[in-house]
Amino acid sequence: MKKGLMRLTLAGAMLLSASTGLTPAASAEASDIKSGNPIFTSMFTADPSAHVWADGRIYVYPSHDIFPSRGSDLMDKYHVFSSDNMVDWVDEGEILSADDVSWGRPEGGFMWAPDAAYKDGTYYFYFPHPSESNWNNSWKIGVATSNKPDADFTVQGYITGLPGSNLIDPAVFRDDDGSYYLYAGGGGTSYGVKLGSDMMSVTGQVKQFTELQDFHEASWVFKRNGLYYLMYSDNHSGGNQLRYATSSSPLGPWTNRGVILDPVNSSETSHGSVVEYKGNWYMLYHNAAISANGTLRSVCVDKLNFNPDGTVQKVIQTTEGVPAVGPRSPATEIKYYDLINENYDKYTQQSQYTMNDNNVSFGGGASRAGGIIENMHTQGSYTQLNNINGGAGGKALLTVLYASAESGAAFKVDASGDPSGDGYYLSLPGTGGWGNYSGRTSRLIDLNPGAGNSIKLNGGMGGANISGIIISRIPEALQDTEYPMSGSNVSVGGGATRSGGIVENLHIPGAYTELTGINGGAGGQATITVIYASADSQATFRLNSSGDTTGSGYSLTLPGTGGWTNYTGRASQSIRLNPGTNNVIKLSGGNGGANVSRIIVSLNP
Numbered sequence: 358m359k360k361g362l363m364r365l366t367l368a369g370a371m372l373l374s375a376s377t378g379l380t381p382a383a384s385a386e387a388s389d390i391k392s393g394n395p396i397f398t399s400m401f402t403a404d405p406s407a408h409v410w411a412d413g414r415i416y417v418y419p420s421h422d423i424f425p426s427r428g429s430d431l432m433d434k435y436h437v438f439s440s441d442n443m444v445d446w447v448d449e450g451e452i453l454s455a456d457d458v459s460w461g462r463p464e465g466g467f468m469w470a471p472d473a474a475y476k477d478g479t480y481y482f483y484f485p486h487p488s489e490s491n492w493n494n495s496w497k498i499g500v501a502t503s504n505k506p507d508a509d510f511t512v513q514g515y516i517t518g519l520p521g522s523n524l525i526d527p528a529v530f531r532d533d534d535g536s537y538y539l540y541a542g543g544g545g546t547s548y549g550v551k552l553g554s555d556m557m558s559v560t561g562q563v564k565q566f567t568e569l570q571d572f573h574e575a576s577w578v579f580k581r582n583g584l585y586y587l588m589y590s591d592n593h594s595g596g597n598q599l600r601y602a603t604s605s606s607p608l609g610p611w612t613n614r615g616v617i618l619d620p621v622n623s624s625e626t627s628h629g630s631v632v633e634y635k636g637n638w639y640m641l642y643h644n645a646a647i648s649a650n651g652t653l654r655s656v657c658v659d660k661l662n663f664n665p666d667g668t669v670q671k672v673i674q675t676t677e678g679v680p681a682v683g684p685r686s687p688a689t690e691i692k693y694y695d696l697i698n699e700n701y702d703k704y705t706q707q708s709q710y711t712m713n714d715n716n717v718s719f720g721g722g723a724s725r726a727g728g729i730i731e732n733m734h735t736q737g738s739y740t741q742l743n744n745i746n747g748g749a750g751g752k753a754l755l756t757v758l759y760a761s762a763e764s765g766a767a768f769k770v771d772a773s774g775d776p777s778g779d780g781y782y783l784s785l786p787g788t789g790g791w792g793n794y795s796g797r798t799s800r801l802i803d804l805n806p807g808a809g810n811s812i813k814l815n816g817g818m819g820g821a822n823i824s825g826i827i828i829s830r831i832p833e834a835l836q837d838t839e840y841p842m843s844g845s846n847v848s849v850g851g852g853a854t855r856s857g858g859i860v861e862n863l864h865i866p867g868a869y870t871e872l873t874g875i876n877g878g879a880g881g882q883a884t885i886t887v888i889y890a891s892a893d894s895q896a897t898f899r900l901n902s903s904g905d906t907t908g909s910g911y912s913l914t915l916p917g918t919g920g921w922t923n924y925t926g927r928a929s930q931s932i933r934l935n936p937g938t939n940n941v942i943k944l945s946g947g948n949g950g951a952n953v954s955r956i957i958v959s960l961n962p
Contacts, residue, residue, distance in 0.1 A: 390685070392444045392678030393692035395646060395655030399448055400436065400779040403654035404470030404575070405641040406528070407632040410506050411475075414439045415634045417641060418473045418482065419656050424782055425769050425818045426652040430492075433468045435484065437507040438690070442683035443634065443658065446690040448777065449507035453482060457512050458499060462487040470575065470628055473506070474529040474537060474556065480506050481556050483527040485541070488515075496524040498541060500557050518559045520548065526628070530578040530607065538607045540576040540587070547572045547589065549608050569602055570613040575628035578607065581638075584667050587611055590627045596620025597627040599642070601669060617661075617669045618642060624651040631661055635682040638663070640672045647693070648782060649765070689776075701799065704754040704829035707931040708746065708882045711825055715906050716743045723816065734766070734820030741813040746882055747804030748830050750774060755812065758825040759796040761787050766819025773810040774803035783814070785821045794824045804830075808881060836960040838876060842953055846874045853946065860953040863898070863946030871943045875958055877934030880904060884959040885942060889926040889951040891917045896949030903940040904933035913944070915951045924954050934960075 401422035409415050417438045423431050437449040455465035471484040482501040489495035497515035516539070523544035529552070530538045537552040539559070547566040550559045566572070566587070575590035575597075585604045590597040599618035602611035621627055623645035630641050638661040643654040658679055662670040676694060710717060713728045722735030730740050747753065755770060763785075770781040781802055788796040804810045812828070840847065843858035852865035860870045877883065885900065894917045901910040911930050918926040934940045944953070 390444050390681045391692075392446075392658060392681075393694045394657040394659070394674075394676050394678045395644065395693050396446055396658055396678060396690060397438055397448070397656045398647070398691050398693055398696060399689060399777055401648065401653045401782070402436070402438075402656045403626070403643040404526070404628040405630055405643065405656045406470070406472040406577075407630045407639070407641045408473055408475070409632060409634050410480075412506075414441050415443065415632065416473070416506050417656065418471050419643075420468065420470050422653050424653055424780060425767070425815060426650060428652050429469070430466045433466055435468060435471060435482075438656075439507060440688075441686055442681045443639070443679050444681040444692075445686040445688035447687065448689045452503075452508060452510045453484065453501055453512070455486065457501075458486055459512070460488050460497070460515065461499075462490060462492055462495070464490060467492050470526040472528045474531060475506070476531075476537070476556055478504060479556075480504070480510075481529070482510050483529055483539070485525040485527060494522050496521055498524060498527045498539070513557060516557055516559065519550075519563060520546075524548075526574050526576055528576045528578060528630075530580070532580065532607055538578065540578055542572070542576060543574040545572060545592075547576060549576075549578075551608070564608050566609055566611055568609065568611055568613070570600060573597060575599070577630050579631045581633075581663070582667060586631070586669070588617070588629065588631060591616075593620065596625050599627050599629055603667070614668055616671065618672050619674070621657075621674065622646045623649045624654050626651065626654070637679075637682065639679065642672075644674070646676075648767070648784070650767075653782070699801075701754050701801075701829070703831050706748075706830045706832040706882075706884070708828045709825060709911075709931060710742060710827070711907050711909065712740075712823060713907050713909075714742075716745075717741070718743065721816075728824070730823040732820075733768070733814070733816030733823065734763075736817040738816035739813055740816075740823060741811060742826060742828075743811050744808055745773075745804065745810040745812055745828055746808045747774065747806055747810045750804060750806035752801050752831070753804045754799055754827075754829040755783070755802050756797060756799040756827040756829065757783065757785070757814070757821075757823060758794060758827070759785055759788070759798070759821040759823050760791055760794040761785055761796060761819070761821040762789070762791045763787050763819040763821070766816075766821045768818070768821070769815040770800070770802060771811075771813040771815065772802040772804060773812075774805045776803060780815075785819070791820075791822055794822075796821065836878065837957055838960075839955055839957050840872055840875075841955045842870070844872075847872055851945075858954070862950075863944070863953065864893075864896070864948075864950030866947035868946040869943055870953060871941060872956060873941050874938060875903075875934065875940035875942055876938045876960070877904060877936055877940045878960040880934060880936035883932055883934045884929055885932050886927055886929045886957040886959065887913065887915065887944070887951075887953055888924060888955045888957070889915055889918070889928070889953045890921055890924040891915055891926060891949070891951040892919070892921050893917050893949045893951070896946070896951040898948075898951070899945040900930055900932065901943045901945070902932040902934055903942075904935045906933065915949070921952055924952075926951065934958075
């Protein structure tokens with residue numbers, strides 16, 4: 358984990374996924390399915406340590422880049438991820454945080470790259486953490502234990518007899534004879550030492566590996582065919598590389614062998630692990646493909662290949678990842694390529710909110726002017742929507758309409774139904790100006806059932822002025838009521854006429870048709886669908902409804918149908934209605950013509 362803060366470079370419109378369930382595929386084998394890279398998309402992770410335990414699953418113990426990023430000092434709250442096929446990954450949940458470390462730095466944070474080991478029924482979790490506010494000179498290697506690989510870890514203390522400066526990135530290696538070795542170091546200093554039988558003390562002298570070429574941090578040791586391999590990160594300008602060295606002994610001396618991983622996407626740091634699983638060798642590493650911010654990283658995996666003489670071929674970094682090595686499994690992590698290729702066509706039930714709506718609040722330095730939320734660049738700023746209808750609960754599509762003169766900003770999104778509690782990352786690419794409201798960025802979030810949901814946009818990472826927010830859900834079974842234009846509750850005026858059950862002449866400025874006695878059910882969001890014919894290329898109606906809290910109404914676009922009697926046109930708009938049966942809906946024309954035959958009002962269940 359590099360100690361310096363990275364410059365903020367949020368480019369691109371990549372999305373960070375929410376956790377979701379995966380329905381296992383019907384086929385027994387799914388070798389044509391690949392993991393995609395990055396593999397963990399529900400939260401930002403880095404510095405992956407991978408192990409295969411006796412239950413046959415592969416477990417990854419990464420560090421956690423918390424969003425919004427304040428740099429590496431904020432890292433905390435370790436999670437564990439596991440898989441039985443390298444493709445379908447499960448976030449097993451949080452296992453440890455700085456709050457659990459009684460001897461730790463009072464301010465918390467600084468929970469950097471960890472590792473894990475197993476011995477005699479106990480799982481050991483090793484983590485670097487400072488013990489004083491002067492963090493750089495008070496590093497300790499903490500140890501937590503559990504009888505499970507992915508839960509119930511309790512901090513036991515820290516390993517004594519180790520240097521206090523640059524003591525980061527612990528890696529624990531088990532040799533064939535059952536002995537264990539600890540490797541650590543940073544800032545150009547690399548250490549190795551044999552662990553005692555209690556797994557919390559050292560045996561013999563701590564050895565410093567001065568022979569390594571350009572060592573920086575990120576030690577990792579593994580063994581293959583009797584040869585020991587030490588992988589580490591170097592100081593390569595413009596982005597660290599992963600190098601490796603080999604030895605006939607777990608504590609060296611080491612022979613330098615060269616680079617096996619080039620600098621990674623959008624991150625100056627590099628840190629990885631190597632593991633054999635189901636007959637294949639893999640390298641796990643991190644990049645910043647999702648965020649384009651070097652302090653918000655994501656774990657990836659690719660194949661590791663060896664030459665006949667035991668040297669390692671340079672790993673080819675891919676976006677496809679690796680193939681499945683077993684049948685499909687339940688998963689919480691959405692594959693990255695599925696995420697960025699999602700078109701969201703099924704999320705058609707929309708609720709649009711202007712920033713003047715009475716369920717919109719803001720604070721922390723954010724301000725509102727002329728129906729626009731501004732100053733979201735301020736640390737602590739936020740915009741919140743309350744009383745959002747989540748329907749039956751589950752996935753919803755959040756879309757933010759905005760303007761930004763920044764090259765790229767980001768919001769952290771908190772939503773009521775977030776299963777991990779880590780929030781969601783929302784990227785807002787620049788639009789070229791603070792008054793250019795062409796920005797439109799979307800991501801999936803999770804909502805609870807019912808109308809009591811809240812959605813909070815947290816700023817402080819670049820600026821964007823918000824003009825509107827749209828929440829879209831997959832439609833449930835709707836309660837439809839059809840109103841023919843011949844009905845007694847239909848009136849016309851301003852030049853509009855009614856003939857044979859058709860409302861005509863809505864092209865006239867001031868023309869309107871109005872429906873009264875509309876049932877709004879329990880109130881809230883509804884959908885209005887207008888059935889019409891039009892020989893114009895396009896018409897636009899202004900739509901007003903009783904439940905519209907802004908009073909500004911809605912705009913409804915009606916593309917041409919090719920003729921005044923061709924009633925194939927259907928135009929829909931999400932509106933708000935009051936509870937009960939006394940709602941009024943008014944369509945006002947004057948901007949292109951359309952003959953209306955009937956109107957359908959669909960209530961959410």
